[in-house]
Amino acid sequence: MQTHLLELIKSEVRGQQAYAAGPSIAPIRLDANENPFPLPEQLRTEFMAALGRLALNRYPAPGSPALLDGFAKKYGISPDMIMVGNGSDELIQILCTALTASCILTPVPTFVMYRISALNSGHKVLEAPLDEGFDLDLTTMLELLETHQPALVFLSYPNNPTGNCFSQEKMETLLAKAPGLVVVDEAYGNFSGRSFLPLLSRHENLVILKTLSKIGLAALRIGFLIGAASLVHELNKVRLPYNINSLSQTAAGFYLDHEDTFLLQAAEIVKEREQLFQAMEQIPGIRPYPSDANFIFFSCLFNTNQVYAALCTQGIMIKNFPAVGHLKNCMRVTVGSKRENKLFLGVLERVIAKLGA
Amino acid sequence: MQTHLLELIKSEVRGQQAYAAGPSIAPIRLDANENPFPLPEQLRTEFMAALGRLALNRYPAPGSPALLDGFAKKYGISPDMIMVGNGSDELIQILCTALTASCILTPVPTFVMYRISALNSGHKVLEAPLDEGFDLDLTTMLELLETHQPALVFLSYPNNPTGNCFSQEKMETLLAKAPGLVVVDEAYGNFSGRSFLPLLSRHENLVILKTLSKIGLAALRIGFLIGAASLVHELNKVRLPYNINSLSQTAAGFYLDHEDTFLLQAAEIVKEREQLFQAMEQIPGIRPYPSDANFIFFSCLFNTNQVYAALCTQGIMIKNFPAVGHLKNCMRVTVGSKRENKLFLGVLERVIAKLGA
Numbered sequence: 001m002q003t004h005l006l007e008l009i010k011s012e013v014r015g016q017q018a019y020a021a022g023p024s025i026a027p028i029r030l031d032a033n034e035n036p037f038p039l040p041e042q043l044r045t046e047f048m049a050a051l052g053r054l055a056l057n058r059y060p061a062p063g064s065p066a067l068l069d070g071f072a073k074k075y076g077i078s079p080d081m082i083m084v085g086n087g088s089d090e091l092i093q094i095l096c097t098a099l100t101a102s103c104i105l106t107p108v109p110t111f112v113m114y115r116i117s118a119l120n121s122g123h124k125v126l127e128a129p130l131d132e133g134f135d136l137d138l139t140t141m142l143e144l145l146e147t148h149q150p151a152l153v154f155l156s157y158p159n160n161p162t163g164n165c166f167s168q169e170k171m172e173t174l175l176a177k178a179p180g181l182v183v184v185d186e187a188y189g190n191f192s193g194r195s196f197l198p199l200l201s202r203h204e205n206l207v208i209l210k211t212l213s214k215i216g217l218a219a220l221r222i223g224f225l226i227g228a229a230s231l232v233h234e235l236n237k238v239r240l241p242y243n244i245n246s247l248s249q250t251a252a253g254f255y256l257d258h259e260d261t262f263l264l265q266a267a268e269i270v271k272e273r274e275q276l277f278q279a280m281e282q283i284p285g286i287r288p289y290p291s292d293a294n295f296i297f298f299s300c301l302f303n304t305n306q307v308y309a310a311l312c313t314q315g316i317m318i319k320n321f322p323a324v325g326h327l328k329n330c331m332r333v334t335v336g337s338k339r340e341n342k343l344f345l346g347v348l349e350r351v352i353a354k355l356g357a
Numbered sequence: 358m359q360t361h362l363l364e365l366i367k368s369e370v371r372g373q374q375a376y377a378a379g380p381s382i383a384p385i386r387l388d389a390n391e392n393p394f395p396l397p398e399q400l401r402t403e404f405m406a407a408l409g410r411l412a413l414n415r416y417p418a419p420g421s422p423a424l425l426d427g428f429a430k431k432y433g434i435s436p437d438m439i440m441v442g443n444g445s446d447e448l449i450q451i452l453c454t455a456l457t458a459s460c461i462l463t464p465v466p467t468f469v470m471y472r473i474s475a476l477n478s479g480h481k482v483l484e485a486p487l488d489e490g491f492d493l494d495l496t497t498m499l500e501l502l503e504t505h506q507p508a509l510v511f512l513s514y515p516n517n518p519t520g521n522c523f524s525q526e527k528m529e530t531l532l533a534k535a536p537g538l539v540v541v542d543e544a545y546g547n548f549s550g551r552s553f554l555p556l557l558s559r560h561e562n563l564v565i566l567k568t569l570s571k572i573g574l575a576a577l578r579i580g581f582l583i584g585a586a587s588l589v590h591e592l593n594k595v596r597l598p599y600n601i602n603s604l605s606q607t608a609a610g611f612y613l614d615h616e617d618t619f620l621l622q623a624a625e626i627v628k629e630r631e632q633l634f635q636a637m638e639q640i641p642g643i644r645p646y647p648s649d650a651n652f653i654f655f656s657c658l659f660n661t662n663q664v665y666a667a668l669c670t671q672g673i674m675i676k677n678f679p680a681v682g683h684l685k686n687c688m689r690v691t692v693g694s695k696r697e698n699k700l701f702l703g704v705l706e707r708v709i710a711k712l713g714a
Contacts, residue, residue, distance in 0.1 A: 001561050001585040008508045008537050009591045010457045019419075019598040035414045044409070052405050056608070057392045059575040062376075086443055089597040097454065097477055100367045113597075120454055120595050122479070151365045180365050204358050218416040219603035228358040234366050238477050240446040240470075241376040246576035247604035251413070 012119040019116055026317040028340055033160070033188070033295050035216035036337040037265045043258055050250050060246040063236070067249060070256040071224055075197060080229040083236060084252075086243050088187055088209045088223035089113050095152060095183065095207070095225075096121035098238045102151040102180075105144055107136055109161060109327050111185065114154040126150060129325055134162040134289065136170045142177060151180040157196065158188045161319065161332045163291030165192055175203040181231075185209040190266045191273070192292035197226070204228050212255055214294055215262045220248040222255075269294050273335045279345050285352055295319075295334045302355040304331050310351040316344055369476040376473055383674040385697055390517070390545070390652050392573035393694040394622045400615055407607050417603040420593070424606060427613040428581055432554060437586040440593060441609075443600050445544055445566045445580035446470050452509060452540065452564070452582075453478035455595045459508040459537075462501055464493055466518060466684050468542065471511040483507060486682055491519040491646065493527045499534060508537040514553065515545045518676065518689045520648035522549055532560040538588075542566040547623045548630070549649035554583070561585050569612055571651055572619045577605040579612075626651050630692045636702050642709055652676075652691045659712040661688050667708040673701055 006014070039047060068079040075082075085091035096104070096117040103124035106114045118125050126148055128140045136155075144150070153174060158165045175182050182205055184196045189210060200206055207227040212220060222244070225235070244252075255262065277296055280288040285301035300307055308320040308331065318334070321327035333344060363371070396404060425436040432439075442448035453461070453474040460481035463471045472482050483505055485497045493512075501507070510531060515522045532539050539562055541553045546567060557563055564584040569577060579601070582592070601609075612619065634653055637645040642658035657664055665677040665688065675691070678684035690701060 001587040004536075005538065005562055005585075006587060006591065008457060008459070009455050013455050013591060013594050016594055018594045018596075029415070032416055034416065037414060039413055047413075048405060048409050051408060051604075052401070054576060056396055056404075056576040057394060057573045058386070059389050059391060059570070060578065086602075087597065087599055089599065093597065098366050098370050100365060101479070102365070116594075122458070179361075181362065205362055213416070216414045219411055219413040221417065221599055221602040228362075230358040230363060234363065234370060237370050237373055237375045237473075239375075240444065240450065242444055242446065242578055245443075245578040245602060245605050247408075247608070248602050251604070 010120070010122060012122060016116065016119060019112065024317065026312045026315050028316045028336070028343060030334040030336050030340060030344060031317040031319045032218070033214055033293070033334045034218050035214065035265055035269065035294070036340055037216065037268070039216070040261060043261060047251065047254050050254055051247055054246050054250060056246070058246070060242050060244060060249055062241045064244045064249050067244075067252050070253060074256065075226065077200070077226065078229060081226055081232055083225045083232050083239060084244055085223040085225060085239070087213060087221040088185065088211045090243060091209055091223050091225040092154075093117045093121075094235050094238045095181070096123060098235050099123070099151045103148050104152040104154065105141065105148070105150040106154045107141070107159070108325060109321075110154070111156045111160045118152070123151070130162065134159065134164050134326070136166045136174070138170045138173060141174060145174070145177055145179065149179045153178050153180070153182045154185065155182065156185045156187070157194070158192050158292040160188065160293065161295070161297050161321070162326070163289060163293045163295060163297045165194055165292045171196070172199070175199070175206055178205060181205050181207050183207045183209060187211045188214055188293035190215050190263070191270055191294045194292070200226070207231070212252060216265055217251065217255060220251050222248055222252045269335050272338060272341055276335055276341045276345070283349055283352055285356060286348070295332050297330060297332050299330045301329070302352060304329055306355060307331065307351055310354075311347060314347045314351075316347055318344075367477070367479060369479060373473065373476060376469065381674065383669045383672045385673045385693070385700060387691040387693050387697060387701060388674045388676045389575070390571055390650070390691045391575050392571065392622055392626065392651070393697055394573065394625070396573070397618060400618060404608065404611050407611055408604055411603050411607060413603070415603070417599050417601060417606055419598045421601045421606050424609050427610060431613065432583065434557070434583065435586060438583055438589055440582040440589050440596060441601055442580040442582060442596070444570060444578040445542060445568045447600060448566055448580050448582040449511075450474045450478075451592050451595045452538070453480060455592050456480070456508045460505050461509040461511060462498065462505070462507040463511045464498070464516070465682060466678075467511070468513045468517045475509070480508070487519065491516065491521050491683070493523045493531070495527045495530060498531060502531070502534055502536065506536045510535050510537070510539045511542065512539065513542045513544070514551070515549045515649040517545065517650065518652070518654050518678070519683070520646060520650045520652060520654045522551055522649045528553070529556070532556070532563055535562060538562050538564050540564045540566060544568045545571055545650035547572050547620070548627055548651045551649070557583070564588070569609060573622055574608065574612060577608050579605055579609045626692050629695060629698055633692055633698045633702070640706055640709055642713060643705070652689050654687060654689050656687045658686070659709060661686055663712060664688065664708055667711075668704060671704040671708075673704055675701075
C-alpha cells in the first residue's frame with residue numbers, strides 16, 4: 001500500500017505494536033490468569049441445553065438487558081448504572097473513545113490495555129511508577145493530576161501484574177482530587193475480596209470494571225462497567241448496539257444462576273495461591289510478592305528469558321516481561337490447579353538449580 | 358453526575374442518540390434483515406457438539422487464526438489481508454478509530470453505523486444524497502472528495518435500506534479518485550451475487566466488509582474486513598486482542614464447513630424476494646423498489662407511522678424510518694419465509710384498505 005494511504009492512520013497507532021497475545025506454545029497455561037477448573041459436568045450439560053435453545057439466525061438482544069437486570073440485582077444497584085462489554089477491554093476502549101482527546105494517567109507497571117486504548121483514541125498517556133512496595137506514588141500522581149488534568153485515571157485493583165491492592169486511602173485521595181473519571185478495574189476482585197462498589201455513592205467520578213474472565217469464563221468475553229447512570233447513558237452511544245453475541249449473553253446469564261460453583265472455585269484458587277507462595281519462597285533466587293489476585297508476581301536472580309524458555313520446553317507457559325522498570329527480572333505465574341502448581345514448582349526448582357550451577 | 362464530568366465527553370457523542378436497536382415487540386420479525394430459516398436439525402446437533410468441546414475457562418484464540426485461514430482459502434486471498442470483527446460494526450469502528458480525525462463521506466440514506474462510528478471517533482461526516490433512482494450522485498461525491506479530501510468513503514453494496522447495488526462504473530470512478538480508503542460493505546452480497554473482491558488487486562485503497570449476520574448467523578456477531586495486508590497490519594493494533602469469543606469463533610468455523618446449506622437458504626430467500634416484490638406491486642398505494650438484498654424498500658401513500666403501528670398490532674414488525682429525504686413515506690420489509698411473507702402481504706393489504714377507506 002502506498003505511503004500516503006498508511007499516513008492517514010494515526011501516528012499513535014502506527015507507532016505501537018499490536019498487543020502481544022500469543023498462541024499457546026506449551027500445554028500447561030499459567031500465563032493468562034485463567035481459572036484452571038473446567039465447568040463441572042452437570043453444569044456443562046445445563047449450559048449446553050441453554051445454548052441449544054438459541055435462534056442463531058436472530059440478532060442478540062441489544063444492550064444485553066437480561067444481564068443488566070441480573071447483575072444489577074447481584075450488586076444492589078440500578079440496571080441503568082451498568083453496561084456489558086465484550087470483555088473489560090471493550091469497556092476501556094469505550095471510555096477512551098467517548099472522551100475528548102486529553103490525557104490519561106496510570107501507575108506503571110499495570111494492565112497494558114489502558115495505554116493501548118488511550119493511544120488509539122488519541123489521548124496522551126501519563127505514567128507514574130509505583131513505589132518500592134508496588135503501592136501508588138501519591139505525590140507524583142497528585143502532581144500529574146494538578147499539572148495535566150487527565151480526563152481518566154485507570155487503577156487496577158488488585159494490580160496486574162504486581163498482584164497487590166493499592167492502599168485504599170491513597171485511592172480515595174485520588175478519587176477526591178481527580179478532575180475527571182477514576183476507573184477502578186476489579187478484574188481480579190474475586191480473589192481479593194475487596195471492592196470499591198460501596199464507595200460509588202460517595203464518588204460520582206468513580207467507574208468500576210468487572211469481568212467473568214478470571215472466574216472461569218474467559219472464553220465468553222464478558223465484562224461490566226458500573227458507574228453513574230448519566231455517564232452510562234452517554235457511553236451507551238459509543239457501545240456497538242449488538243456488542244455481545246447471543247451465546248455469550250446466555251452463558252453469562254447461566255453464570256448468574258450458578259455463581260456459587262464459580263465462587264467455590266475462586267476460594268480454592270486463593271487457598272492454592274497461599275501454598276504456591278510459600279513454596280516459591282523456599283526456592284533460592286526466587287522472590288514472590290504477596291498477591292491479592294489469582295497469580296503471583298515474582299523476581300528472579302537469573303535471566304528471565306532463560307527461565308521462561310526452559311519452562312516452556314518443559315511444557316509450562318508463564319508470563320515474561322520486557323526488562324523495564326519494576327518489571328526487570330520479574331515474571332508472573334497464574335495460580336493453577338494443585339497438580340499444575342506442583343508441576344510448575346518442580347520444574348522451576350530444577351531450572352533454577354541448573355542455571356545457578 | 359456533575360456537568361463538568363459529562364463535559365469531558367466529546368460533543369459529537371453527547372449530541373447523538375444511541376443507535377435505536379429496539380427489543381422485539383411483535384412475534385414476526387421482518388425488521389432486521391435476518392435469515393428466517395433456523396439451522397437444520399442435523400447441523401444443529403453437530404454445531405452443539407462442536408461448542409461442547411470448548412474450554413470455557415480459557416481465553417479465545419487471539420485474532421481468530423483458524424477463521425483467517427478458512428476465509429482466506431474461501432476467498433482465494435492471503436490470511437494477512439483479513440481481519441475478523443465482532444460484526445461488521447466493530448470493523449467500521451476500527452477503521453474510524455485508526456484514522457487521524459478527518460472526515461468521512463457517505464451517500465444518504467445508507468447504513469447508519471458509518472455516521473455513528475465516524476462521529477464517535479471525532480470525524481466530520483459528509484453526506485451526498487442518492488439520486489432519484491437511488492444511485493450515487495457522482496458529481497456531488499467527486500466535488501466533496503475534491504474539496505474535503507475525506508479519509509474514508511463508505512459504500513453499502515447493495516445499499517441498506519434502498520436495496521439496490523450502485524452503478525459499478527460510478528464506484529470504480531470513486532475508487533480511482535478517492536484520496537483515502539473506500540470501504541465497500543457487502544453485508545448483503547449473498548443476495549446480490551456481486552462483489553468487488555475481483556477488484557482488490559486493481560485498487561489498493563479498496564476495503565471490503567462481509568458478515569455472517571444476513572446469511573443465517575446474526576446471533577454470533579461475525580464480520581470480516583478484507584484489504585491490503587499493510588493496512589490490516591495497522592488496523593490489528595486497534596482491534597481488541599480477544600475480540601471474538603470462543604463460541605462465535607467455533608460457530609463461524611462450522612459455517613465454513615457447511616456453507617452450502619446456508620447458500621441454499623440464501624437462494625430460497627432470493628426466490629421469495631421476487632414473489633414478494635410482485636405481490637407488493639399489486640397493492641394500491643404501495644411502491645416497492647427493486648432489490649438486490651434480502652429486504653424490500655417501499656414507499657407508501659399512507660402515513661407510515663400508522664401502517665407500522667397497525668402491522669405491529671397484527672404481530673408483524675417491519676422497519677419504519679424518520680421522515681427525512683428519500684426515507685420520507687418509506688419503509689423496509691425483510692424477506693421472510695414463504696409463510697411470513699404471505700402473512701405480511703395479507704395484513705398489509707387489509708391495513709392499506711382500511712387506511713384508504
